[in-house]
Amino acid sequence: MKKKLHEDIIFSIVVYVFLIFMAITGTKIRFPESRTYPYILLGIMFGLNTVLLINTIRFSRSATAEEVEEAQSIKWKTSRYPLMIWLVLVGYVALYDFTNFYVATAVMTEAMLYLLKIRNWKWYVFLPIGLLLGVYLLFVVVLKVRIS
């Protein structure tokens, strides 16, 4: 079995890229006194990330391919569906932005019920009605908060 790259190494690389990006864009902060604190944080983050990288490389070297595989907690097979749902939820927020809470939530509820494999028709009818009514009563009627 070929040894996989440990996910923490990938995380470390992503963090380095993030830190470099923040450090470069941070040069545009005009006053030095505004810049000092964020740069201290970037420095601490850099140090911690380096420790994480060294620890992970040490572990990867001494571990067998199976142990490295076991240490992986993010797997495409299990994470792809939640990521797809997340995209649907971003679409929900966009729909909320362009229409209103009621339309967007009704559409999201029906879509999510279908995608999450609920096949009982009663949920398709009663969940959006109950949810919209509940949110309307709580936020608009009781709390007097504008939600759209």
Place this chain on the structure above:
Amino acid sequence: MSNITSVLMQVIAPGNLLGIFFGVLMGIIIGAMPGLSATLAVALCLPITYSFSPVAGVSMLAATYTSAVYGGSITASLLHTPGTPASAATADDGYALTKRGQGMKAIGICTISSMIGGIFSAIMLLLLTEPLSKVSLAFAPLEYMLIAVFGLLIIGSLAGDNLVKGLMVGVLGMIIASVGLDSITANPRWTFGVLSLESGFSMIPCMIGMFSISQVMLMVEDIIKGESTIVADPREALKGKTLPSKQEFRKMLPTMAQSSIIGLLVGIMPGAGGDIGSWVSYNIAKNSTKHPEEFGNGSIEAITASETANNAVSGGAMIPLLVLGIPGSSAAAVLLGGLQLHGLNTGFELFSKYASLTYAIMISFLIANILMGFVGLIAAKFVARVALVPNAVLAIIIVALSTVGAFAINKNMFDAYCMMAFGLLGYFCRKAHFGTAPMVLGVILGPMIEKNLRRAIAVSRGNLFNYFLSRPISIVLVILIIAALFLPKVMKYVNQKVGLRGKTTQDEDL
């Protein structure tokens, strides 16, 4: 006299009582759902409190917190599925009683024990916070900064799987908090020309995204694995008398007294949550009982020890929160956000300028614990059935409530988009064992750390090190900070000693 009247008027205000009732109900329901923690319950309720008065808002959040810890015991006893990690110690003995056809008695013992533990911690909260808050009067900006760093370090070192990862997300939270206009020079930092970023990332959408949206994504994983509902039908378990007999109650009393003190002390220690409190108390009760063989087989003392302690922790965790701004648990960190949302700064100011508000909140917390007992006894049968609701339906409800909550705070859709972005970040953090609680705390404490660091530099006239050496409190705090770095090793040892299974803090996975 006028102060007492003012406090009582705020406590008995209909809005406050309604808020407490709603908080208790929401806490019990959410806490009873396995996988949904007390932290998530408080985070979900946070936007609802926005239009409330500070007393009603914070009281509702505190009521949600303590009730969610109790709610976890309902499914732990009836279904052998702890609603929150704090109820894990209850599961074996509670479920053993249920299998004997005494499910309702298990609930009754849990309810009475939780109520007593909660009431004790609320009374201690009332008695201890004001004198302790005077300590904060001796603090200068440097000490405030060090206290905030200490709080962040404690949660960071205990929340994730390892210290480095926990600290990394804590610092990431502080970087996120530094985005926006500099509070002193009004100079934009990392705003990239986006107008909405000039006021920085709003704390509430960040919190909701980190806790709620990431939770929904994890629930989706379970749904795809085929876990469509949390448990099988719990109706069979709802049998027997609810209240324990006089003899049983007498047996519970010494354990309740002992566990209340243990829970309170564990709660005061920053980072040690309800699960540690309940397991420590469980083990001490087991070692001091005449019938240790009953533990694990439906022992009333065991249920009492675990449930009294985990609710005593909730009041204990609020002591360092109110006095110094250090949250004792993840849920208390969200409570800190609630205090800030309502314009309340922790420390001596809470007990001087806002004394009547603070005492009203603490008395409301006491009422919440009493109310929790009554509501729990009445509603347990119905609440247990919540576990039958499909996960998909729960996920949809969480998404809708989170989104409307994130929007309603500033009436700004940008916050809802931010919530989604933080949700994705939170999902990966939780999957990779970084934890999300340190990041949220970093976002909350980041501005406080920066403001006090800059003040300390100004006060020290550029010679911060000499200034530091001239202040004994700062030296003590730095020693505590260094000691906090070794805390994971200490907690690992404690966990091994008390037999805590896997988890390190109340909401470790958060």
